[in-house]
Amino acid sequence: MSSKITVVGNVVTSPARNRTQNGSVTNFRVASTERRFDSATQSWVDGHSFFVDVECWGELGGNVSHSVSKGDPVVVVGAIRTDEWDSEEGRRSRPRVRAEAVAPNLARGVADFRRTPRTAPATSGEESSSAEAGPEMPEGAGDYVEGRDYVDTDPALNPVDTADLSREPAHV
Numbered sequence: 001m002s003s004k005i006t007v008v009g010n011v012v013t014s015p016a017r018n019r020t021q022n023g024s025v026t027n028f029r030v031a032s033t034e035r036r037f038d039s040a041t042q043s044w045v046d047g048h049s050f051f052v053d054v055e056c057w058g059e060l061g062g063n064v065s066h067s068v069s070k071g072d073p074v075v076v077v078g079a080i081r082t083d084e085w086d087s088e089e090g091r092r093s094r095p096r097v098r099a100e101a102v103a104p105n106l107a108r109g110v111a112d113f114r115r116t117p118r119t120a121p122a123t124s125g126e127e128s129s130s131a132e133a134g135p136e137m138p139e140g141a142g143d144y145v146e147g148r149d150y151v152d153t154d155p156a157l158n159p160v161d162t163a164d165l166s167r168e169p170a171h172v
Contacts, residue, residue, distance in 0.1 A: 002079035005097060007032050007052055008105060011072045015056075017065040026061035028068065029053050030076060053096045054078070063116060064102050073105035 009032030017026045034047035054076050056064045068074060078099040085092055104111040 002081065002098075005078065005080040007050070007054075007076045007097060009033065009050075009074065009076075011068055011070050011074055012051070014070045015065050015068050017061060023058055024061055026056045026065045027053060028064070030074060052076075052080070053083075053094060054099050054102070055096060056099045056102060059116070060099060060102065064099075067104075068102065073108040075101075075103045075105050077101045 007030055009030040011028055012031045013029040015026050015028040017024060029051060031049050031051050033049040035044050036047060037043075038045045055061075076097055076099050078097040078101070080095055080097050082093050083096050
């Protein structure tokens with residue numbers, strides 16, 4: 001059983017993507033600083049900072065490496081654990097979050113979300129016919145979710161017939 005945590009903070013190291021024998025992983029570090037309102041000074045003051053390493057495996061890691069940069073405000077949800085090791089100074093430890101989700105903190109800015117295109121599952125044997133593949137996708141429609149989204153290759157619901165326009169009276 002793992003302990004779940006949500007960390008709201010800023011990315012303090014650039015995400016680094018690495019291939020391992022267990023797959024691809026993207027690692028970065030987040031700092032979360034507490035803030036409180038000081039009624040004596042009537043201003044916000046920073047408190048202690050919590051630093052945590054974040055690891056993102058598989059597709060999440062690829063998306064993070066293309067979307068997140070040092071300095072970005074993020075929200076990370078995942079399982080927290082403590083890494084421990086021996087050093088010259090003695091026993092050391094450091095918290096690490098195995099992320100389930102990483103998102104921009106929209107309280108601090110805006111985002112332009114784009115779904116990553118899904119690859120078709122591999123078929124054994126014969127190639128599927130175009131009739132089985134579903135509707136042909138217009139350019140830029142990689143966000144289509146079958147059964148949820150409407151896709152039409154016609155740019156207009158009611159195309160304009162210019163011959164009809166010449167018969168309409170002019171409005172003054």
